[in-house]
Amino acid sequence: MRRSRLSAGIAALVALVEGVNAAVPGTAVADLRIARGLDYYTGSVYETFLQGHEDLGSICSGGRYDSLVAGGGFPGVGMSIGVSRLLSRMLGAGLARANRGVPSAVLVAVIDEDSRAQSATIADRLRARGIACEVSPTAAKFGKQIQFADRRAIPFVWFPxxxxxxxxxxxxxxxxxxxxxxxxxxxxxxxxxxxxRP
Incomplete structure (x- = not known):
């Protein structure tokens, strides 16, 4: 029984690797060291590496599962992509850039230090609705607060x-x-x- 299951598994793996390489030559190899600890995987599992950037590790992984959906009978293949790994490499290599260096869309200006609490309250109300913002660190002239926002590429300034x-x-x-x-x-x-993209 074990031998027949092993033979069937090897035959399925060979067919998979040969099928992939027939479609996209030289892209797939069998690596018996790869394993998944999740018991819903029922067939081949895979990891994907970016040629020339192998030091990133796997950027896409997943596998075959036939019994993930309750009741069975719904075979599928799933995968997840390491977006953060790809973006870190793209940003580091100058292939892409962020359009601003901070998440804030709004800088809430401060009229003077005595009214800083008013600015903080406005910022709290914006944040409560999911709008990323920050309060100006100083109560400088508004022109300087606008320059501060501009240096950080914050597009809006709120004047209480x-x-x-x-x-x-x-x-x-x-x-x-x-x-x-x-x-x-x-x-x-x-x-x-x-x-x-730059």
Missing amino acids: GADGDGEVKDIRSGDQAPADADAWVPPAEDARPGIV
Whole structure:
């Protein structure tokens, strides 16, 4: 029984490697050291390495499973991709860059140190709705606070108002308008940092 299962397993592995290499020559090898500790894998498992960047380790791995779905009878193949590994290499090699170095979409300005609590409250309300922001570290002139945001590629500066939430300024276009910290949202493309090609 064991011998027949072993023979069947070897035959399936040979067929898999030969099939892959017939489609994309020289890309697949059998490595009997690879194993998965998860019991839902029922067939071949695989790891993928990027040619010329083998030091990254496996950038994509997975395998065959026939009994993951309750009741069985639903064969499948799954995989996961190591996005963080790929991005770290792309950024390090200059193949891509982040469009800003911080997650913040908004810098909440500080009028003076006595009103810093007001700025912190506005920031808390924005964060409560998932908007990444930070409070200016100093109560410098607004021009200097805008320069601080610009150096960090933060696209918006929020100016607290004396009698309300104040106004928000897109420092790229210069557009400025009254805003409510419980309703305002940045454009989708500015909400999170992005990866761009140089």
